[in-house]
Amino acid sequence: MDNSGSDSSASDTEGPPPSPGVAGPSQGRKRASNHEGWKRVLAKAKLNKGEAYISPASQRAIPQRVIGAPCRDGCFTKVTQAGVHSIFHHFWGLADYNPQNAYIQKMIDVMPVKRKRTEAEVSRRSVTRVYHVSYNNIRTKMCLPGFMAVHGITKKRIDNAIRKMTHTATPLLDLRGRHKSANKIGGRKAGRIRQHIRLLPAMTSHYSRAKAPNRLYLDSTLNIRKLYDIYLTWMSEQFPQEERVSFHYYSDVFTCEFNIGFEPPKVDTCTICDTLQMALSNATIEQKAEQQAKLDDHKREAKKAQDFMKRLQDDNNLETRAVCMDLQQILPTPKLHTSVAYYKRKLWTYNFCIHNLKTKYLLALMPANKQPFYNNIIDAHTAGITEDIPTDEDADDLDELLTYE
Template identity: 45%
Template sequence: MSGKQLDHEESVQGPSRPREESDTSGDEGHTLSKHSFYGIVEYSDSDPDDPTYVPELTDISDSYLVCNESECDDNDGGGDDSVSDGVRPSAESGGECGHAVALGDLGGTSGSVVRPEKRGRVREKNEEAWQQNVAKKRRNLGQEYISHTTKKRVPARKIGAACADGCFEKVGRENIDSIFKSFWAVGDYNAQNAYLQSMIREQGVKRKRTAAETSQRPVHYVYNVKVNQREFPVCRKGFTAIHGITEKKVHLLILKRKTSPYGTPINNRRGQHPSGRAIRGNRLAHVHKHIKSLPITASHYSRCHAPHRKYLEGGGNISELYGRYLVWMNENYKGEEKVSERFYHDIFTKTLQHSTSATET
């Protein structure tokens, strides 16, 4: 087999110890080392019956070689800038130059295949992409969004109608637009509430209009907007119109201020309480303990594409394992609450990344 051509039918023999083999017949005298993600390996015709056999490489479209030549023209410490996708090989992986050379550019020169790590098929949750969180983010930014509960389209926020007291003329239309954009650009519900509360001030009533000893309205509120570090008093309607909020919002802010013992803003507590249906504590610990007691092993043939997946020796199915879990609970934790089969399945397959399929090891 020629040393200048990487045959697709060749197999990768798993390294029992680090080994390096160079080939100086590459492009312009480059010295190429055979590296892989798991270390330095050699290519050989392995017998499929050999327990160290690994299936053949069939896709080398995203593979690169590591140049060991210290006098390489590309030895500028940064490698080849043309390699932007995948994992860039570096000098720390065994070469002096670290020049990443694509296999397709070497005219069939053999060398190391450097591949990125593959995490398996279990998808990690992305909470930012959840529809409820997307709607919340757009709502806090004042943008149009679709309600998660009603499924209706809610229009974007906009500046309200001018009041009859001339507050818009006092502040100026350009300043009003800047205040509106700056307020909704914050994008944080608690920060926006803190700003609005800082612009609302309490003042005692100057003239008492009742003969009662205590008035039902001992204070009144003054609303302000700030432009270039200067505050302008506006009416309540003008205040809501400039910020694109409702009268109900202002009313709730005033109620929160009254309930705060020291006048500090009260953060939003929606969504901060733990779920009442969440399974935690001993119930969850018992599931993990039972699964760890099962004969679980890693498959030699799946390490390259699913290194984190484990398999149940002898095979089986979730229903059988769940039945053994119920018996195990009655023997060891009699009287304690058990989890459902669906929850047991999710822990086994998604959290711990186990499979019930029988596999050769």
């Protein structure tokens, strides 16, 4: 019977895999806020379109914009009813406050007063406004009531648009709601949080990367509250003069920007994957393509081996058997709760498992002190693997044994 080894690179028996630090912010495990779905954002969009909406501030129902009543000067007749409807729908179809203001400013000519109608030295009317509309490339003069009725707007809206015009006749942008929040935390404070989280040794799940490729795991004894306490200690030691953030802000950054959990994965990580991933994160721009290609090639080879192992498991060939061997990392050492321990790698006590893919028979072996004649527990049990693992009633037909490590 031939024993041929097939390394699927699922795990390495030379020692525990390195614990990569958190590379940087990625898609967080907490769902991001959908700003487009906020009530005030939806209300503002409907306001700019002239649609009916509920005011977020007063909770009043604001009716839809409609064409006003015709003026006494017969301006609607000059433009025709079709022109009035076309101008109205195109104006509100802009759906943006700034282009609408620019349109209003374009349709109004501001000129000096030609005739003084008061005996006072200084009149309240300093300029005269001449209103126009354009339909079929014909610019038609209108009165103020007619101009407001055609567009479904008020005089206040016209005054605001004229006031937001510079001396060079260029419109000013609407700056409402564009100020910086006085309570916003950013810059160095937020950077210290990210810097602290990147210092933590995190591990990934090798076999579960298809379901959660960006998921990282920290020590299971940690939680966000303990992590925040460690952050306070770290800030006191490294940056005593800088201000700390609150627990709630630290928690928001941790959950929204980082996809990190505290429950360890059910399977171990691949040493080669972790090594290549660390090399990729520390590579220069010129080296990134090469390191990424190595990582992709390694994952493709691992995928081929896993697919082949699955075919062997489902194969009914009585002359071939396959067993899978792996080391489960089950016991971290030492198990300390001091803050400095959370920045260090742990030693792991492994459980050596041998799984018969045909019969589903499982053999778990630990620890090494029960094998006094072998320095390596792996050599001890692989030497007698054919005797330790029973096959089935067709074992006499067995001709080839494939081992996966």
